[in-house]
Amino acid sequence: MHQFIVNASIQILPIVQDRHPYEWVDEAIAIIQQSGLAYEIGPFATVVEGRYEDVMATINAVNEHLYSKECNEWIASVQIQIRSKGDITGDDKTAKFKN
Numbered sequence: 001m002h003q004f005i006v007n008a009s010i011q012i013l014p015i016v017q018d019r020h021p022y023e024w025v026d027e028a029i030a031i032i033q034q035s036g037l038a039y040e041i042g043p044f045a046t047v048v049e050g051r052y053e054d055v056m057a058t059i060n061a062v063n064e065h066l067y068s069k070e071c072n073e074w075i076a077s078v079q080i081q082i083r084s085k086g087d088i089t090g091d092d093k094t095a096k097f098k099n
């Protein structure tokens with residue numbers, strides 16, 4: 001894949017009863033924070049920006065972490081926006097709405 005900047009929304013929905021789901025979400029966010037990607041935490045999902053390979057590696061790292069810590073079950077909802085001939089950032093999409 002190309003080296004341009006992509007952005008992605010990552011939402012983790014743990015289906016568990018062994019502990020509060022937010023604890024698993026907090027661990028997923030910690031993985032994202034350690035990734036080196038630009039990120040913005042929202043109430044329903046976390047948006048990340050970076051090179052395609054790095055974004056996909058981070059998504060994989062979140063899933064591998066949940067698996068290795070024996071999270072029983074989760075839904076990983078991911079949306080990725082890719083522009084084939086250049087960067088695409090969250091600011092590109094939202095700048096007109098900011099003061």
